Amino acid sequence: MKKSLLRKISICLTLVLGMAVFSGCNRKITIDYGYDAKDYITELAEYKGVEYTPDNRVVEESEVDAYIQKVLENATTWTETTDQKVSLGDKVTIQVKATDADGMYLPELSTSDDYDVVLGSGSISDNYENFEESLVGMLPGRTKQIKCIISDTFEGEKYRGQEITFTVAVVTAYSGTVPSLTDGFVNTLTSGKYTTAEGYRKSIRDMYETKLEEEKHSNRYEEIIETIMNNTKVSSYPEDVLKEQIERTTSSMDMYAAIYNMETEEYCQDRFGCTIEEYAKRVVLQEMILQQVVEKEGLTLTTKEYKNNLDEFAQSVGYSDGEALLEKYDKEYVQKNMLLQKAMDLIYDSSVPKQ
Numbered sequence: 001m002k003k004s005l006l007r008k009i010s011i012c013l014t015l016v017l018g019m020a021v022f023s024g025c026n027r028k029i030t031i032d033y034g035y036d037a038k039d040y041i042t043e044l045a046e047y048k049g050v051e052y053t054p055d056n057r058v059v060e061e062s063e064v065d066a067y068i069q070k071v072l073e074n075a076t077t078w079t080e081t082t083d084q085k086v087s088l089g090d091k092v093t094i095q096v097k098a099t100d101a102d103g104m105y106l107p108e109l110s111t112s113d114d115y116d117v118v119l120g121s122g123s124i125s126d127n128y129e130n131f132e133e134s135l136v137g138m139l140p141g142r143t144k145q146i147k148c149i150i151s152d153t154f155e156g157e158k159y160r161g162q163e164i165t166f167t168v169a170v171v172t173a174y175s176g177t178v179p180s181l182t183d184g185f186v187n188t189l190t191s192g193k194y195t196t197a198e199g200y201r202k203s204i205r206d207m208y209e210t211k212l213e214e215e216k217h218s219n220r221y222e223e224i225i226e227t228i229m230n231n232t233k234v235s236s237y238p239e240d241v242l243k244e245q246i247e248r249t250t251s252s253m254d255m256y257a258a259i260y261n262m263e264t265e266e267y268c269q270d271r272f273g274c275t276i277e278e279y280a281k282r283v284v285l286q287e288m289i290l291q292q293v294v295e296k297e298g299l300t301l302t303t304k305e306y307k308n309n310l311d312e313f314a315q316s317v318g319y320s321d322g323e324a325l326l327e328k329y330d331k332e333y334v335q336k337n338m339l340l341q342k343a344m345d346l347i348y349d350s351s352v353p354k355q
Contacts, residue, residue, distance in 0.1 A: 026304040031336050035238035037288040037295075044292050045231035048350040050224045055216045059208040067204050068181060073118075075189070078174035085137050086173045088120035092135065093171040098164050108156065109164060114171055127154050128164070135168060143169040155260065221344065224351050229285050237284050245280040293343035301339040313338050 078091055086092055093116050098109035117124055117132060125132045128148040138144055145167050150159045179185050186200040194200040250264055253276070257267035268276045293299070310322035313334075319325040325334060 026302050029301045029303060029306060029335050031339055032332065033291055033336065035241055037291040040234050040236055040238060041232060041288055041292060042235050043233040044289065045228045047228050047289070047293055047347050050227050050347065050351045051354045052220045052223045052351050054353040055219060057212060059205060059212055063208055064201060064204050068201065072178050072181060076176040076178050078176050081173050081175050082140055084175065085139055086119060086170065087136055089118070089176060091116060091118045091174040091176060095169045095171060097167040100162065100164060106164065109159070127151050131166065135170065138170050140170050140173045143167060220351065221348050224347060225286055228289055229282065232285065232289055234285065237281055242280060242284050245284050246277055249276050249280045249283070287340065290340040290343040293346060294339060297346060299339065299342045301335060306335055306338060309338065313341065
């Protein structure tokens with residue numbers, strides 16, 4: 001009897017301890033923001049039922065057609081021609097020397113290396129007016145002078161609107177044969193993933209529809225949070241958090257500014273219409289608002305949710321999986337943003353379309 005009783009007690013303890021351990025494995029994660037949003041937000045705007053502008057766009061068949069046409073053109077088979085005048089649609093290998101109105105050589109607009117262009121593609125003519133069209137009728141091995149006006153959107157601002165003289169040598173020329181969208185072409189192109197032209201076409205439409213829905217979602221949220229931020233009142237910003245965000249914003253914009261040959265502050269003004277500090281303040285304000293929503297709505301993140309949803313969250317912000325995300329950001333930062341995502345979802349789901 002005694003042995004049996006002890007066994008029952010042992011079993012009960014095992015069950016109780018097991019439940020305690022199990023509960024501990026799904027505990028609520030404590031998030032440290034490094035500050036309390038209540039100390040800075042003096043009046044939080046209404047965040048539920050915020051109006052947004054409905055977006056009724058749909059994927060047009062012409063978009064699918066254009067994508068497929070581009071795929072077909074990229075699969076063009078090229079055959080070199082030697083005694084045939086080039087025409088739109090032909091591919092030519094060229095060398096270019098550029099001079100300004102005073103005859104000064106412009107190395108940044110020139111190339112002594114071979115450069116391939118498909119005439120009529122717009123890859124050059126979009127910046128140099130009628131450049132490609134001016135080469136029509138030339139024979140391989142010939143040289144021609146053409147004058148082009150530089151477009152107002154050209155990357156090099158000092159050349160915009162100028163007339164530049166280009167001496168163009170057509171080194172070689174090729175005529176192309178564009179394939180048709182057949183089952184066989186699709187099967188080869190996709191390595192057997194799609195075996196019919198119809199199935200491939202549907203996949204392209206699905207891709208565009210997914211992209212459009214993501215864009216609609218993003219635009220809707222941006223409009224909603226902008227409304228909330230514009231109507232929320234703050235006394236100040238957490239100094240260390242704002243400083244860190246300014247540094248992070250500057251770092252992320254440096255590369256893009258360099259691409260466009262601009263100072264980072266100049267790039268921010270040109271792209272977003274504000275200074276880096278103003279941009280950073282908007283980012284911090286959004287986080288403070290979401291922190292307040294988390295607190296008011298009693299939102300939490302458990303260890304189980306973190307583990308189960310990490311990969312999905314990582315993919316939603318552009319990473320292949322949770323492991324890749326954690327290589328870039330520390331665990332606590334990711335957990336904080338997963339919780340803030342819950343606040344974002346609540347705001348989004350409660351929004352209503354404008355009548």
